[in-house]
Amino acid sequence: MHRFQRKGGRLYAEGVALDRLADRLGTPLYVYSSGTIVDHYRRLRGVLRAVDPLVCYSVKANSNLAILSILARLGSGFDVVSGGELERVRKVGGKMERCVFAGVGKTQDEIELGLRFGVKAFHVESEEELDQIASVAGRKKGRRAPIALRVNPDVQAGGHAKITTGTYANKFGIPFEQIAAVYRRADANPRLHLRGIQMHIGSQITQAAPFRAAVRKMIPLVERLRGRHGLEYFDVGGGVGIVYEDALASGRDGWWKSLRAAKAMTLSEYATSLVPMLRDLKMQILLEPGRFLVGNAGVLVTEVLYRKETGRKHFTIVDAGMNDLVRPALYEAYHQIEPVGKPRPGAISTDVVGPVCESGDVFCHDRSLAPLEKGDRVAILSAGAYGFSMSSNYNTRPRPAEVLVTGTRAKVVRPREKVAALWHGEKRS
Ligand SMILES: Cc1ncc(COP(=O)(O)O)c(C=O)c1O
Known part of the structure; x- marks a missing residue:
């Protein structure tokens, strides 16, 4: 039985609202219960x-x-x-x-x-x-x-x-x-x-x-x-x-x-x-x-950066990428995507994609979702297993922070990586 649910329209991990965590710690952000x-x-x-x-x-x-x-x-x-x-x-x-x-x-x-x-x-x-x-x-x-x-x-x-x-x-x-x-x-x-x-x-x-x-x-x-x-x-x-x-x-x-x-x-x-x-x-x-123990115990919270329409497709570009969660790109894996705030009425059909320079950096294709706007946050669900552990720094992207929620307490259990740390140990030629 997992503990991510809506209360008053907002998405919670146990007793903590995900939008509050995103306000405090930024996105993308892994949250575990x-x-x-x-x-x-x-x-x-x-x-x-x-x-x-x-x-x-x-x-x-x-x-x-x-x-x-x-x-x-x-x-x-x-x-x-x-x-x-x-x-x-x-x-x-x-x-x-x-x-x-x-x-x-x-x-x-x-x-x-x-x-x-x-x-x-x-x-x-x-x-x-x-x-x-x-x-x-x-x-x-x-x-x-x-x-x-x-x-x-x-x-x-x-x-x-x-x-x-x-x-x-x-x-x-x-x-x-x-x-x-x-x-x-x-x-x-x-x-x-x-x-x-x-x-x-x-x-x-x-x-x-x-x-x-x-x-x-x-x-x-x-x-x-x-x-x-x-x-x-x-x-x-x-x-x-x-x-x-x-x-x-x-x-x-x-x-x-x-x-x-x-x-x-x-x-x-x-x-x-x-x-x-x-x-x-x-x-x-x-x-x-x-997977059974931790898969449904984690979500990846990400923010909508931009939207665009090509005439053939509608894209929602978010700030998490395949380097943060590779399962959809690697295994064509399905992850449910839910607005973190109260869902707007109606539906759009959209590809939710990341910022990584790969056509495969896609979290879903032609998915019917509640309409999203720039600055909205969505949670990519069931990301607790093979999520952070398979993440990388591809495109020199610092990996997300990880937060563990227990009841109404939230603890950062790994801070967001700092960009300068990504070339630590490297030498100029
Ligand atoms: C030897 C072995 N044991 C256990 C596991 C865990 O598998 P799962 O996360 O599907 O339970 C794996 C992963 O594939 C594995 O290779």
């Missing part, structure tokens, strides 16, 4: 309580220290894909024994860091990586590296070709048919400690069927390998999708109706399709949600 993150974490653990899962939040979705510390306080584990992400988790006091270290290209330095910090396991994606991890552990006296293999179950899933990960056309994981042999090899290496097995089939999956198919395919393999190698956990990955349409909270029923309208699974459908199979395994179950 901490209550939404807490709700989503608890709801996910709640529907899966029969298997008492260890939730390892996927840090790549949003790695701001404020977000990580909310989750660390809730007892969450973390799924990291770089040494940098691991350092962030440590910085907020996240428990290293609840951290899994994933990624297809871990460097020697990153492996050393993971070993030194004492992560729960490295999720290994190739045989060469396995050898590399064993060799790094071999340089440390008496050290064994904890590992789990990432299985590619070859199941089609995911909302877009660029976020599908579980088929043999993707670079991720070790093919299902090769897994048993790689575990045998790993088990023979005294430098490795086999702890678990992992899969992750894709992102923004809004149907239960692909999860059910992948877990069903994995179960016999997991049972066999658990017996043979003493595996402790089965990690089913992340990927639970969110509803990007009709993303404003309108009470419990409203939210449920929007899931139905989008023909998306509910969280309990996800749970009911997996829990019976997972419970029977009697192993520790890990999940790696990213």
